[in-house]
Amino acid sequence: MSTTMLPGQEAAAQSPGIGGNIRSYVARVRGGDMGALPAILGLIVLCTTFAILRPVFLSAINFANLFTQGAAISLIAMGLIFVLLLGEIDLSAGYTSGVCAAVLAVTMTSHGQPWYLSVAAAMLTGVVIGFVLGALVAKLGVPSFVVTLAAFLAFQGLLLVLVNEGNNIAIRDPTIIAIENRYVPPLLGWILYVVSVVIYAAVQIVRARRRSGRGLVADPATVIAVRVGVLALLGGFAVYALNLERSRNALLVSLKGVPIVVPIVLALLVFWTFILRRTAFGRHIYAVGGNAEAARRAGIRVDRIRVSAFVICSGMASIGGIVLASQASSVDPSTGGSDVLLFAVGAAVIGGTSLFGGKGRVLDAILGGAVVAVINNGMGLMGYSASVKYIVTGLVLLLAAGVDALSRKRAAASGLR
Template structure:
């Protein structure tokens, strides 16, 4: 009498272990997918070097300065990530931020309107600028380099018009000034930290369960615990240091707490990371950046995606302009000019966003912005001139672009692209 064997249930995907997770990461590195590793490595090395050469670099006061000094460039770099993901460029982002900052200052100073109306006017200006730039690139077929270079030149003149050929417009609205010059109460800073940690942990756990439920490889609990633990250690240390008293005379004025601009940058990071990684729009951005023709044949409206990317770039530049106006408590012809654009593009590329399109994350702008801020801050503490700062920053940018090009070649040779 024959018996029929009952087949055992076979897992669709082998269970992921910590060892398998590490092995997969090493394989991606060998294949050319370096991710954020170069930026993180460079940031750690720079911090160690400056800390050894100038111990005051690690002081609580200087640590807070790093956040406020790099905030505007980081926010502008976030917007540039959208354009760079498409393989395009926006050379006007710096002066776009200056024009939007001037609109903010004019609405506040000349018309006496509330801060939220001024911020809305500045952001609307950014949206209009992005729409015009994106339309010229997509509908007329003019290369983005030419369009945004023309805008770069034109916006310098527009900024001069808004500030009446060189007038310094003071920003006295306390809400605007508080963005870069005020701090959260220590208890609120810890509450913000706790919300971030709990939110990150919840996202990691939910993602792992959903993948496991669909029969896909999911990160093991140990890996999730490591990530959350790392965030707890680094974030907790940062909040602790920022909550230390930084004023030399606390009886007169107290300087402690997380700068208000930090939650703003974190909120933007979370928002745009969600958009890029969890929405159809984000997938379309990567698809168009990877192969525009294939995306078009797949039914994606490529022109609409490109226009929206320029709108987001200029919109984020407008927020960067508001932050810059808050930091200086004024707007002048140099707002958004000088090295703002160079540092913003450099921040995105140094962080890991590819100039060739199709590769990058919103976190890249934050990591790259941190690298740029550390270089400027550390070399300033060491007494180096602006010329040396430019040379070093340019060298780091060239190195990052070189790493990107080599990693793409390595990925192509290994069959990952």
């Protein structure tokens, strides 16, 4: 006696379990699709090494410092990923963040504007910069390396003009200062954690049901449970550690709670991940990065996609500049300097985004930014100079680029690309 399965039931029957997902992932890695694996392994090795050599690395106050130190770099790297996905580059992103931070400081401190108007002016400046850069690349056909290198040089001069040839403009607005220097109340931190886990679980379940309903292979409940469990475990540990009292004298000042910048970074991570993975615009970004001519023949407005990517890049750089201004409580000619760009590009590549275009995720910016922050923080605790930090970060970036190149060759050889 035979039975006929409905499409959804057939898909569910064909869904691989945890073992099948593991085998599939191993096959992808062997085929050259490394994804975020190198960055995750690098984080584990670095954190373990620094924890052994300098136990203070695991202290609550240093754990919080890692989040605040890597926030601006990760935000700028998020924007750079959109440009890198197209196989382009933006060498001006660092000084774009500095110019936008200067616009924030000048409008707020020198002209007495409220913080929200100053933030809007800074972000609008970033969008305009991105539109101009994108138009020069897409419409005039000038290589992005040349356009953004010219902007890199010009924005250094513009930043000097905005800060009156070298002055330091102090930021006194409590709202802006709070971004990097204040914390979410512990109870609110736990509420945000629970809400985030519940939303993530709901999204995973709804996605699986929709795929089953369409007759497609969907992730089984066990795989979804593992994903949600890992997120809950890591997130719970982070919130618990950040809610510990970090002040040496809690009677005078209390330092506990999730830094305010963390929910901002996570919200932008979720937003841009949704844009890349769940919208036509995101699919067009990958299509243009994979093969621009094929995308054009498919009816995709390639020039518009390129301009949009540069607008997003500079817009995110403006947010990174605001975070930098909050971190230092001031803006000066070094804000957004060349090392900011190098660290941001390094974060994107170390996290797994390809320099050749077509491969990358917004999450790569977070993972790569964490690697950069851990290197700087850990080596600082060990007493190494800035020169050694630069050398080690450069070697890690070179290693990541080498892994990317080898992965592409392996993928081509295995027929995955």
